[in-house]
Amino acid sequence: MGEATIRDVARRAEVSVASVSRALNGLNNVRGETRERIVAAAKELGYVPHAGARSLSLARAHAIGVVLPDLHGEFFSECVRGMDREASRRGYVLLLSNMHDDSEQSAAALRTMRGRVDGLLVMAPHITPESLERALPAALPAVLINAPGEVAARPALRLDNHAGAHAMVEHLLAGGYRHIVHIAGPESNVDAQERLQGYRDALAALAPDMPVRVIAGDFNEEAGEAAARQILASHEPCDAVFAANDMMAIGCLHTLRQAGKRVPEDIAVAGFDDVPLARYLALTTIEVRIAEIGARAVSRLVDMLEGKGPGGGVELYAPELIARATTAARTGATAHG
Amino acid sequence: MGEATIRDVARRAEVSVASVSRALNGLNNVRGETRERIVAAAKELGYVPHAGARSLSLARAHAIGVVLPDLHGEFFSECVRGMDREASRRGYVLLLSNMHDDSEQSAAALRTMRGRVDGLLVMAPHITPESLERALPAALPAVLINAPGEVAARPALRLDNHAGAHAMVEHLLAGGYRHIVHIAGPESNVDAQERLQGYRDALAALAPDMPVRVIAGDFNEEAGEAAARQILASHEPCDAVFAANDMMAIGCLHTLRQAGKRVPEDIAVAGFDDVPLARYLALTTIEVRIAEIGARAVSRLVDMLEGKGPGGGVELYAPELIARATTAARTGATAHG
DNA sequence: CGGCCGTCCGTAACCGGTTACATAACCTTT
DNA sequence: AAAGGTTATGTAACCGGTTACGGACGGCCG
Numbered sequence: 001m002g003e004a005t006i007r008d009v010a011r012r013a014e015v016s017v018a019s020v021s022r023a024l025n026g027l028n029n030v031r032g033e034t035r036e037r038i039v040a041a042a043k044e045l046g047y048v049p050h051a052g053a054r055s056l057s058l059a060r061a062h063a064i065g066v067v068l069p070d071l072h073g074e075f076f077s078e079c080v081r082g083m084d085r086e087a088s089r090r091g092y093v094l095l096l097s098n099m100h101d102d103s104e105q106s107a108a109a110l111r112t113m114r115g116r117v118d119g120l121l122v123m124a125p126h127i128t129p130e131s132l133e134r135a136l137p138a139a140l141p142a143v144l145i146n147a148p149g150e151v152a153a154r155p156a157l158r159l160d161n162h163a164g165a166h167a168m169v170e171h172l173l174a175g176g177y178r179h180i181v182h183i184a185g186p187e188s189n190v191d192a193q194e195r196l197q198g199y200r201d202a203l204a205a206l207a208p209d210m211p212v213r214v215i216a217g218d219f220n221e222e223a224g225e226a227a228a229r230q231i232l233a234s235h236e237p238c239d240a241v242f243a244a245n246d247m248m249a250i251g252c253l254h255t256l257r258q259a260g261k262r263v264p265e266d267i268a269v270a271g272f273d274d275v276p277l278a279r280y281l282a283l284t285t286i287e288v289r290i291a292e293i294g295a296r297a298v299s300r301l302v303d304m305l306e307g308k309g310p311g312g313g314v315e316l317y318a319p320e321l322i323a324r325a326t327t328a329a330r331t332g333a334t335a336h337g
Numbered sequence: 338m339g340e341a342t343i344r345d346v347a348r349r350a351e352v353s354v355a356s357v358s359r360a361l362n363g364l365n366n367v368r369g370e371t372r373e374r375i376v377a378a379a380k381e382l383g384y385v386p387h388a389g390a391r392s393l394s395l396a397r398a399h400a401i402g403v404v405l406p407d408l409h410g411e412f413f414s415e416c417v418r419g420m421d422r423e424a425s426r427r428g429y430v431l432l433l434s435n436m437h438d439d440s441e442q443s444a445a446a447l448r449t450m451r452g453r454v455d456g457l458l459v460m461a462p463h464i465t466p467e468s469l470e471r472a473l474p475a476a477l478p479a480v481l482i483n484a485p486g487e488v489a490a491r492p493a494l495r496l497d498n499h500a501g502a503h504a505m506v507e508h509l510l511a512g513g514y515r516h517i518v519h520i521a522g523p524e525s526n527v528d529a530q531e532r533l534q535g536y537r538d539a540l541a542a543l544a545p546d547m548p549v550r551v552i553a554g555d556f557n558e559e560a561g562e563a564a565a566r567q568i569l570a571s572h573e574p575c576d577a578v579f580a581a582n583d584m585m586a587i588g589c590l591h592t593l594r595q596a597g598k599r600v601p602e603d604i605a606v607a608g609f610d611d612v613p614l615a616r617y618l619a620l621t622t623i624e625v626r627i628a629e630i631g632a633r634a635v636s637r638l639v640d641m642l643e644g645k646g647p648g649g650g651v652e653l654y655a656p657e658l659i660a661r662a663t664t665a666a667r668t669g670a671t672a673h674g
Numbered sequence: 675c676g677g678c679c680g681t682c683c684g685t686a687a688c689c690g691g692t693t694a695c696a697t698a699a700c701c702t703t704t
Numbered sequence: 705a706a707a708g709g710t711t712a713t714g715t716a717a718c719c720g721g722t723t724a725c726g727g728a729c730g731g732c733c734g
Contacts, residue, residue, distance in 0.1 A: 003451065003476045005720060016684045021722060031682060048474055050452030052398060053720035056389050056689050063432070063453070077414030084435045093449055095400070096431040098421045112430055114340065115387030115690080116400070116453065137385055139340045250617070277614050280587070342690055353714045358692060368712060390690035393719050452720080 004045035013041035024049070055116075064301060065095045065117035067109055069126060072219070072247060074275045075290055082291030083121065086298040092118075103127060107135040114140065119301045121145065121294075125190045141311070143301045145293065148190035155304070156314045157297050161191050161272075164286040164319040165198025168242055168270055171284070171321055173206055176330030177240035177268050180210070183217045183227045183252065185244040192219070195244045195272060213238070217248050224251025231267075232259050239267055240327070246271035246278050246285055253281065253326065268327040282325035293317055341382035350378035361386070392453075401638060402432045402454035404446055406463060409556065409584060411612045412627055419628030420458065423635040429455075440464060444472040451477065456638045458482065458631075462527045478648070480638045482630065485527035492641070493651045494634050498528050498609075501623040501656040502535025505579055505607055508621070508658055510543055513667030514577035514605050517547070520554045520564045520589065522581040529556070532581045532609060550575070554585050561588025568604075569596050576604055577664070583608035583615050583622055590618065590663065605664040619662035630654055 010017045015034060023030045023038040030038075041047075055061035064087055068076065080096070087094050095117050099106040106127065113120060120142035124132055129149040136142055136151075144156040172180050182199045185192025196214065203212055215230055217223035224243055228251070231238050241256075243249035249271030256263060263269050271278060274287040296315070303309030347354045352371060360367045360375040367375075378384075392398035401424055405413065417433070424431050432454050436443040443464065450457060457479035461469055466486040473479055473488075481493040509517050519536045522529025533551065540549055552567055554560035561580055565588070568575050578593075580586035586608030593600060600606050608615060611624040633652070640646030 003474060006722095007720080017721080018685080018723075019683060022683085025722085029682065034682080046475065048448050048451045050720050051449055052389055052393050052452040053689090054452070054722080056393055056691090057720080057722045059689070061389065061453075062449075071414075074411055074414065076418070077408075077411065080417065080433070081413070081435075084433065088435065088437075088446075094433040096417070096421065096433050098418075098425065100425075109425075109430075111385050112388055112399075114385045115389040115391070116398075137340060138383065254617075277617060280591075280614060280618060343692095344690080354691080355693075355715080356713060359713090362692085366712065371712080387690050390719090391692080393721090394690080394692045396719070 003050075004047045005050070006047070008045055009038065009042050009047050012045060013038045061116055061118050062091060063093045063095050063117045064298060065097065065110075065113035065120045067097050067099050067106070067113075067120065067122045067124070069099050069123060072275075074277075075273065078291045079123070079294040082294030082296075083298050085291075086295040087302075090298070090302045092298070092302060099124065103131050103135075107131075110135050110137065113137075118305050119143070121297050121301060122147065124148075125192075126186065126188045141301060141304045143297045143304075145297055146191055148193075150314070153312050155300055155311050157293055157300070158314055158316050159191065159288060159293070160316045160318050161194035162198040162201070164272060164288075164321070165195040165242075166202040167321045168272070168284075168286060169199055169202035170206060171323060172240045172242065172268060172270065172327060174329070175240075175268065175327055177327075178207070178210055179213075179237045180240045180242055181213045181215060181227075181231060181238050183215050183224060183241060183243040183248050185217060185219045185248075187216075189219070192244050199242060211236075217244065219245050219247060221247045221251035224248030224253075225255045228252040228255035228259070232256070232261075240264075240270070241267065242270045244272055246273045246275045246283065249283055249285070250277060250281060253283065263326050264328050264330075270327050274322055278322075278324070284324045284327035285322055287320045287322050289317070289319075340387075341384045342387070343384070345382055346375065346379050346384050349382060350375045398453055398455050399428060400430045400432050400454045401635060402434065402447075402450035402457045404434050404436050404443065404450075404457065404459045404461070406436050406460060408460075411614075412610065415628045416460070416631040419631030419633075420635050422628075423632040424639075427635070427639045429635070429639060436461065440468050440472070444468075447472050447474065450474075455642050456480070458634050458638060459484065461485075462529075463523065463525045478638060478641045480634045480641075482634055483528055485530075487651070490649050492637055492648050494630055494637070495651055495653050496528065496625060496630065497653050497655050498531035499535040499538070501609060501625075501658070502532040502579075503539040504658045505609070505621075505623060506536055506539035507543060508660060509577045509579065509605060509607065509664060511666070512577075512605065512664055514664075515544070515547055516550075516574045517577045517579055518550045518552060518564075518568060518575050520552050520561060520578060520580040520585050522554060522556045522585075524553075526556070529581050536579060548573075554581065556582050556584060558584045558588035561585030561590075562592045565589040565592035565596070569593070569598075577601075577607070578604065579607045581609055583610045583612045583620065586620055586622070587614060587618060590620065600663050601665050607664050611659055615659075615661070621661045621664035622659055624657045624659050626654070626656075 006017050006020050010020045020038050023035045097109040099109055114137050120140055123145040125146045129151045133151050142154050144154050184196050215227040241252055249269055253269045261267055271283050271285040274285045278285045304311045343354050343357050347357045357375050360372045434446040436446055451474050457477055460482040462483045466488045470488050479491055481491050483496055521533050552564040578589055586606050590606045598604055608620050608622040611622045615622045641648045
């Protein structure tokens with residue numbers, strides 16, 4: 001037995017479907033006595049409106065599609081949590097679809113969203129603007145999060161990775177560290193690219209005589225471990241490691257310590273993201289308030305949907321440096337000594 | 338301007354909507370030449386089928402509603418990740434709705450799912466079976482995760498919290514610890530209740546002469562810190578703490594260490610969940626493979642939806658103890674010395 | 675009393691797909 | 705050549721809501 005429909009309610013209350021719809025949606029052109037009969041009938045039948053049908057006739061689904069890449073743990077949940085909080089506050093529900101880096105699959109994911117959501121939140125740090133542009137249904141409002149480049153005047157939220165990395169290099173130099181190695185993220189990831197560039201630019205601006213040294217990584221812990229082994233085996237001097245994210249920093253930290261190195265006395269370690277782990281390991285890092293960004297993305301999208309906002313424009317989020325023990329200043333250090 | 342509809346495609350290809358539908362859905366009763374014309378027209382218009390309309394006429398949304406309580410970070414994302422993986426593998430998409438403990442709000446959340454999802458995944462460790470029963474649309478298939486009690490023959494997945502807690506107490510006793518304090522979770526949370534009961538039962542069975550001592554908590558880190566302060570201030574002996582979850586164990590661990598206690602020499606600490614942090618802090622805990630449970634829940638639900646499975650029945654997941662340094666055995670300890 | 679207005683309510687079209695059924699064209703078969 | 709079968713396509717009903725439009729009714733006015 002399927003659920004009761006509006007027609008069942010109409011039959012039971014001995015009115016037309018139009019009256020049921022009006023009564024249940026709180027329109028005022030229904031007589032009090034009729035409304036009561038309808039409400040009673042609806043309750044007796046346990047009637048719940050069919051959201052799908054409703055959204056079809058209203059051309060409004062009150063749902064937001066969320067397309068995220070494969071994020072590491074905490075990051076993902078924080079992002080979704082922020083979105084969910086704001087979405088439910090504004091009467092929307094979230095339709096989730098992970099985008100497993102395959103760009104073909106991503107396009108398919110976006111496709112299945114059409115007709116069930118009013119707008120899209122897309123986080124795609126590893127997709128080129130062109131293919132994203134192509135995959136996005138043109139008529140669907142969308143807010144981009146950390147997308148590379150500008151995509152067809154879509155509003156976007158971007159984390160200021162460059163500023164964050166710059167601040168970190170500055171912090172390390174101020175702490176007296178001179179030979180700073182960077183463990184980079186995936187080459188195709190725009191966050192990783194910007195952090196790398198921030199590192200390069202900061203070094204060029206603040207300590208042009210110091211060597212630029214980059215070890216490739218992929219944002220995973222193992223990459224950090226591998227980088228640490230490489231640093232240990234190398235003859236080149238290195239007194240600080242700045243990893244493009246916390247997980248690599250953590251892997252690096254562990255391997256260095258297991259090899260007998262003292263952190264930060266022998267070598268400093270810093271990350272990026274401020275995952276909860278960072279606090280416990282006293283890891284210096286850059287705080288990324290991802291939940292806030294998620295919430296803000298929803299807010300902007302809903303504003304667009306409800307015609308309240310201009311839409312366009314890129315909002316930049318400045319992250320904050322959190323100094324902890326793994327980069328404690330060297331004793332007797334001077335900023336440029 | 339609105340997206341192109343099937344009628345636009347039909348007009349452009351000079352056929353009827355029925356043919357378009359048939360061609361695009363791969364039915365074989367369309368002439369090759371006609372099919373090509375239709376496909377070409379669809380591509381030219383950038384036609385994407387309207388999932389809402391489709392699900393209305395098919396009475397199939399290929400979507401699964403997920404209702405979760407406010408979970409702490411990693412736990413949430415792991416759960417959703419497991420679900421998403423399995424869902425996308427089987428061609429479904431996830432509709433997410435956090436259930437912020439308010440039971441009224443939860444009912445509303447469930448209500449908005451009707452007509453947009455084919456089935457429900459509900460994790461509700463803090464809702465009574467009766468109100469859950471009342472809130473669940475009767476005709477919607479649902480799989481319950483860690484729900485208290487049995488709800489109207491709904492299939493369910495349950496974590497064997499009792500066995501996990503029992504194993505932990507056994508492990509601590511075997512390590513030579515005698516005075517084991519339990520930091521409990523929220524009273525209304527069924528996971529917390531079962532863990533507490535497991536602690537009590539294990540102690541009664543294995544060390545009936547040892548005191549049962551429970552400190553109230555709420556699953557948050559702060560509760561662990563408060564519990565640690567209480568233990569430090571108390572005159573009662575205590576050589577081991579078993580917290581109902583990792584976050585409280587971590588809070589406790591920190592506070593104990595900051596107070597100068599050595600762990601595990603002065604006092605052992607154990608948790609429950611195996612959050613990623615646990616590994617780094619060398620915290621002994623009980624591994625809960627939540628992603629696996631999430632994936633399994635999706636799998637069972639989809640089986641039900643596609644008439645492949647019997648549906649009913651409770652599946653119990655046995656968690657595994659992971660012994661780490663915070664509960665290293667006392668030197669010279671014997672199991673019952 | 676006739677006309678006008680406002681309130682309440684029902685009929686039916688519509689949202690964008692799917693599909694049962696009808697139909698037309700063409701191919702066999704006897 | 706007529707009957708019967710097959711195949712490709714179109715027509716229209718349907719999924720479950722919303723809502724424009726119009727009709728019925730009662731009250732009020734001149």
